Amino acid sequence: MNFAFGSPALDAASRLMTPFILMFGAYVVMHGHDSPGGGFQGGVIIAACVILVRLVRGRAGGWNLSPETALALTCAGVGIFVGVGLLGPIFGGNFLDYAALPLSLKAGEVRAVGSLAIEIGVALTVTGVLTLVFDALVEARNDG
Amino acid sequence: MTLSLEPLAVVFLTLMIACAVAVLSVRDLLAAVVVFGTFSFFSATYFAVLGAVDVALTEAAVGGAITAVFFVTAIFRTDRGAD
Numbered sequence: 001m002n003f004a005f006g007s008p009a010l011d012a013a014s015r016l017m018t019p020f021i022l023m024f025g026a027y028v029v030m031h032g033h034d035s036p037g038g039g040f041q042g043g044v045i046i047a048a049c050v051i052l053v054r055l056v057r058g059r060a061g062g063w064n065l066s067p068e069t070a071l072a073l074t075c076a077g078v079g080i081f082v083g084v085g086l087l088g089p090i091f092g093g094n095f096l097d098y099a100a101l102p103l104s105l106k107a108g109e110v111r112a113v114g115s116l117a118i119e120i121g122v123a124l125t126v127t128g129v130l131t132l133v134f135d136a137l138v139e140a141r142n143d144g
Numbered sequence: 145m146t147l148s149l150e151p152l153a154v155v156f157l158t159l160m161i162a163c164a165v166a167v168l169s170v171r172d173l174l175a176a177v178v179v180f181g182t183f184s185f186f187s188a189t190y191f192a193v194l195g196a197v198d199v200a201l202t203e204a205a206v207g208g209a210i211t212a213v214f215f216v217t218a219i220f221r222t223d224r225g226a227d
Contacts, residue, residue, distance in 0.1 A: 028201070036197035044205040051213055130210060137217040 014056040021049040029123045033115040039122025046123065047130035054134065067135045070128040077124030084117045156190035177215045184208040 029042030050065060059066075085096040093100025098114025099107060163183035170176045184207030191200035 036201055038198070041198070041201045041205055044202070044210060048205060048209045048213075051210070055213070133214065134217065137214065137221060 010056045014052055018049055018053060021045060021052070025049065025123075029119050030116060032119050033112055039119035040126055042119070043123035043126025044130065047127045050127065050131050051134050054138075059135075059138075065131060067132055070131040070135070072128075073124050074128030074132070077121040077126075077128065080121030080124065081118055084114060084121065152193050153190065156186050156193060159186045160190065173219050174216065177212055177219065180215070181208050181212040184211070 025042045025045035027042075028037035028045060029039055032038030032042065050063070053063070088094055088097035088100045091100045091102055096114075096118070098111045101110050101114055103110050103113060105113065160183055163179055163186060166179045167176050167183060170179060184203055188200045188204040188208065191197075191203055
């Protein structure tokens with residue numbers, strides 16, 4: 001196994017921690033509407049996991065999440081936010097009006113689904129942007 | 145309720161002030177970043193003690209993890225001046 005700048009101990013520790021960090025990030029995103037957390041916090045936790053893997057194993061071990069893919073994730077997150085927000089005016093409500101969504105659920109459940117979609121978009125955007133910032137810093141270091 | 149929280153608040157505020165003074169007085173920039181991370185975690189714990197768990201989660205994730213990594217990257221990116 002080839003270690004660019006990590007060590008076996010760091011590699012083993014990051015392998016052990018990565019699934020739990022990702023699971024906690026997904027938990028924070030999905031339970032953000034009725035408990036502490038939300039899209040931003042969960043996105044930051046997921047981005048911290050991506051950055052941890054990149055610190056230990058380099059970009060090759062970072063799930064091939066290239067800057068272009070990260071930028072696409074960012075734009076997709078913004079698109080999800082705006083798209084779900086525009087579903088409100090389309091179905092006769094206000095912008096980000098979850099209650100107007102035509103779902104055969106109870107009112108509270110419709111709000112939960114709407115805010116979950118919004119938070120997934122926010123989490124994608126935050127993860128992509130933080131990964132992009134880290135990549136930009138590292139790339140600048142390698143150039144100079 | 146407020147009275148029972150005050151000793152903890154005093155403890156964490158004192159630790160935060162000590163960490164802030166240490167950040168400014170330490171010469172090594174890497175050490176300053178590490179102490180700044182502990183400052184972030186103490187303030188996150190203080191927010192959690194105050195009941196602002198949401199803010200504490202954000203502070204721990206952003207201030208403790210992401211900002212420290214970015215600062216270390218920026219330190220390796222820049223040169224140390226003649227001092």
